[in-house]
Amino acid sequence: MEDVVSNSEFFRRQDDLISKVLPNSLVIIPNNLASVRSNDTKYPYRANSYVIYLSNWIEQKSVLSISNTDGARETTLYVKPRETQKEIWEGRIIGPEGVLSNWPVDSSNSILDFENSIKSRLSKYSNLYLIVGIDPDIDNIIQKYWHKEILDPRIHLDEMRSIKSDSEIDLMKIACSISSDAHIKAMAISRPGIGEWEIQASIEGHFTMCRSTNSYNPIVGGGDNSTILHYSTNSETIGGDELVLVDAGCEVNGYASDITRTWPVSGKFTQPQRDIYELVLKAEIAAIEACQAGSPWINMHKAASEVLARGLIDLGILDCSFEQALGNNFDGEYRKFFMHGTGHMLGLDVHDVGGGRQGDKPGPELSPGMVVTVEPGLYFASWRNDISVPKKYSGIGIRIEDDVLITEDGPVVLSDMCPKTIDEIESIVGSAL
Numbered sequence: 001m002e003d004v005v006s007n008s009e010f011f012r013r014q015d016d017l018i019s020k021v022l023p024n025s026l027v028i029i030p031n032n033l034a035s036v037r038s039n040d041t042k043y044p045y046r047a048n049s050y051v052i053y054l055s056n057w058i059e060q061k062s063v064l065s066i067s068n069t070d071g072a073r074e075t076t077l078y079v080k081p082r083e084t085q086k087e088i089w090e091g092r093i094i095g096p097e098g099v100l101s102n103w104p105v106d107s108s109n110s111i112l113d114f115e116n117s118i119k120s121r122l123s124k125y126s127n128l129y130l131i132v133g134i135d136p137d138i139d140n141i142i143q144k145y146w147h148k149e150i151l152d153p154r155i156h157l158d159e160m161r162s163i164k165s166d167s168e169i170d171l172m173k174i175a176c177s178i179s180s181d182a183h184i185k186a187m188a189i190s191r192p193g194i195g196e197w198e199i200q201a202s203i204e205g206h207f208t209m210c211r212s213t214n215s216y217n218p219i220v221g222g223g224d225n226s227t228i229l230h231y232s233t234n235s236e237t238i239g240g241d242e243l244v245l246v247d248a249g250c251e252v253n254g255y256a257s258d259i260t261r262t263w264p265v266s267g268k269f270t271q272p273q274r275d276i277y278e279l280v281l282k283a284e285i286a287a288i289e290a291c292q293a294g295s296p297w298i299n300m301h302k303a304a305s306e307v308l309a310r311g312l313i314d315l316g317i318l319d320c321s322f323e324q325a326l327g328n329n330f331d332g333e334y335r336k337f338f339m340h341g342t343g344h345m346l347g348l349d350v351h352d353v354g355g356g357r358q359g360d361k362p363g364p365e366l367s368p369g370m371v372v373t374v375e376p377g378l379y380f381a382s383w384r385n386d387i388s389v390p391k392k393y394s395g396i397g398i399r400i401e402d403d404v405l406i407t408e409d410g411p412v413v414l415s416d417m418c419p420k421t422i423d424e425i426e427s428i429v430g431s432a433l
């Protein structure tokens with residue numbers, strides 16, 4: 001972890017939280033459990049985003065608690081105690097003493113003492129906040145000793161997390177820069193017949209070289225696979241005249257980037273690919289322009305949708321009026337080919353908190369400090385029998401996605417070092433061969 005965010009900023013976040021919860025409250029946030037991969041091997045551990053946000057703590061088997069008694073903050077991390085035998089196998093453990101010297105807490109304790117400690121502490125507070133469902137053992141302990149209502153601290157935390165500080169934005173810029181370079185490298189090694197896995201390996205190799213990691217499983221879909229929104233097997237070869245859609249981003253200190261580019265593995269767009277690419281790019285640029293402070297969330301979706309609906313008619317893919325193409329509630333004919341949202345919040349989670357992604361909910365008004373993705377696409381799966389498109393467009397899937405910071409002076413594209421014009425892409429693809 002790079003020390004980009006100072007301990008004083010973490011203390012500020014904790015103070016901000018206790019100023020929002022009811023007086024005389026205890027807030028408890030368990031850290032994520034490790035996930036089993038098979039038998040006794042685990043997936044790489046990822047700490048809970050709320051725990052990272054409030055304390056920078058990323059070791060498993062831990063619980064964060066923050067209380068306000070008479071307005072005074074007391075932040076405690078319950079962590080694994082030092083244990084030589086365990087450390088020989090699993091690596092050094094920081095332990096409660098280590099926590100006190102380097103982490104933004106007021107006190108620390110062994111996780112083995114959690115039940116005893118919390119049992120006596122609970123009686124002192126009038127209100128309890130707990131994120132339920134992260135760690136069933138912690139939930140059970142709390143329910144054993146707390147018989148009143150359990151409140152959810154995320155109402156306050158999500159509001160805080162949706163506005164990024166300067167240091168959070170710096171981390172997201174680093175993540176965007178690494179991801180952009182990874183996409184450029186992947187373009188440069190592309191050639192007819194390349195395996196989807198080769199592109200995945202190139203991207204993940206670059207992330208690892210930059211001491212970073214995926215913020216989600218990368219999507220590398222060639223040809224018809226580019227029309228599968230969450231394609232994940234990345235196991236087929238890509239033919240000479242086919243496109244590849246690559247949706248891949250890394251995280252830095254927990255902060256995600258999320259970038260999608262689509263390119264022809266031959267280095268040359270065919271005319272039908274070019275038609276669709278230019279339309280999606282036009283929609284993406286219109287949607288980015290709609291990312292203005294004070295705009296309702298729907299505006300970027302509206303901007304992208306209008307461009308796509310109009311363009312689908314102009315290309316002869318839709319044979320209907322503009323009103324029918326768009327629909328009364330962005331549910332018209334164009335949704336056959338653009339079936340997802342235009343963007344989502346981005347931060348410690350790739351689909352970050354703060355709304356804007358949940359079905360029919362209106363989403364937040366855009367405010368300075370928010371970071372959103374903008375990612376319109378068009379997908380013409382050749383195997384779908386519920387649609388008809390001119391044969392030349394069959395099997396084309398294109399998405400273009402950037403990460404956008406909302407500011408008072410308009411949108412700032414944090415991923416703008418990742419090329420997306422046809423000319424740029426054609427000059428890069430295959431250039432490392």
Ligand SMILES: [Mn+2]
Pocket residue numbers: 258344373375401
């Ligand atoms: Mn995305």
